[in-house]
Amino acid sequence: MTIDESAIRALPKVVLHDHLDGGLRPATIVELAAQIGHTLPTTDPAELGAWFVQAASSGTLELYLETFDHTVAVMQTEEGLRRVARESVLDLAADGVVYAEQxxxxxxxxxRGLSLQQVVDAVQAGFAEGVAAAAAQGRTIRIGTLITAMRHADRGDEIAALALANRGDGVVGFDIAGAENGFLPSRHASAFRTLAQAFFPATVHAGEAAGVDSIAEAVHVAGATRLGHGVRIVEDIDILDADGETLQARLGDLAHWVRDHQIPLELCPSSNVQTAAAASIAEHPITLLKELGFAVTVNTDNRLQSGTTLTREMSLLHTEVGWTLDDLRDATLTAAWNAFIHHDERERLVDELILPGFRQGGNGRHRA
Structure with missing residues (x-):
């Protein structure tokens, strides 16, 4: 079966790894930057969008992260945060996303003087506005918020406490992000202990710029129930035979642990290529990991920097690697069943939105 992009866009989708400050509309950046006097590389929205993709495609995570200087700069006021959050929800809903963790x-x-709680309140208000606006357009979407601590800073305990303080107001999980090399999860071990004792889930950026040591700490020190990226788990896998009918591979202890416990991998194909964690979409380990039985999910990471959508990521996997509708459904179900919402809520998400949408095959718009 050949699936066209419009059919994939119509499918109900779940994204677990999507950064709010990596999904701004270029035109919004231009307008907000003008209001605060922030200088941009260009004030033409189309050119700015292209600049972000080009600058993010430098080949290293560190240079990729420098593009956020501009997005973060325009997200320093309540108005700016609310607008960015609202528009992010609308853009995701227009792409067929029914559940997103931002x-x-x-x-x-x-x-610019906001407190941490004021930041959270502004973002949550924007999410609520976006959900309501999407509903008015006939689209259903739910947003779960992940509060992130920067791994190179020393505020892990404070940010973990902030996440816990807002767990009943839309915040569903915790994360650490930023430069991975030299800043392993153990740096925030006390924060992760606090979260575990409070029965609060965490995902950790690991196995993107750093290798298996980072993944091991994410699992055993941070107690991560999902892995942000995790693409370099392949460094603990030896392929013995890829030519026969059955893929033969030898897994190391860590790879076995991740697969045996079905710890979901929040894989982001285009972003991983940009940061040189993968050579190309065709060579991205996501397909190998799927075939080996790992819990694979498909994600966008930063829609602005990668010039992408979840529809585009899935379309690339279909056209360049041969993923089928069943493959896309399986990855979507894996994402839904591993969302940081309660089990009964996941059941409703799967039974009422995802399975019916895939049974229709993208509203019937696939072609054989």
Missing amino acids: RYAPEQHVQ
């Missing part, structure tokens, strides 16, 4: 680091948005 992550951001409140500590990065206090440069």
Whole structure:
């Protein structure tokens, strides 16, 4: 079966790894930057969008992260945060996303005097506005918020406490992000202990710029129930035979642990290529990991920097690697069943939105 992009866009989708400060509309950046006097590389929205993709495609995570200087700069006021959050929801809903976990680091948005709680309140207000506006357009979407601590800073305990303080107001999980090399999860071990004792889930950026040591700490020190990226788990896998009918591979102890416990991998194909964690979409380990039985999910990471959508990521996997509708459904179900919402809520998400949408095959718009 050949699936066209419009059919994939119509499918109900779940994204677990999507950064709020990596999904701004270029035109919004231009308008907000003008209001605060922030200088941009260009004030033409189309050119600015292209600049973000080009700058993010430098080949290293560190240079990729420098593009956020501009997005974070325009997210320092309640108005700016609310607008960005509202528009993010609308853009995701227009792409067929029915559940999204949006992550951001409140500590990065206090440069103009907002408190951490004011940042959270503004973002949550924007999410609520976006959900309501999407509903008015006939689209259903739910947002779960992941509060992120920057791994190179020393505010892990404070940010973990912030996440816990807002767990009943839309915040569903915790994350650490930023430069991975040299800043392993153990740096925030006390924060992760606090979260575990409070029965609060965490995902950890690991196995993107750093290798298996980072993944091991994410699992055993941070107690991560999902892995942000995790693409470099392949470094603990030896392929013995890829030519026969059955893929033969030898897994190391860590790879076995991740697969045996079905710890979901929040894989982001285009972003991983940009940061050189993968050579190309065709060579991305996501397909190998799927075939080996790992819990694979498909994600966008930063829609602005990658010039992408979840529809585009899935379309690339279909056209360049041969993923089928069943493959896309399985990855979507894996994402839904591993969302940081309660089990009964996941059941409703799967039974009422995802399975009916896939049975229709993208509203019937696939072609054989």
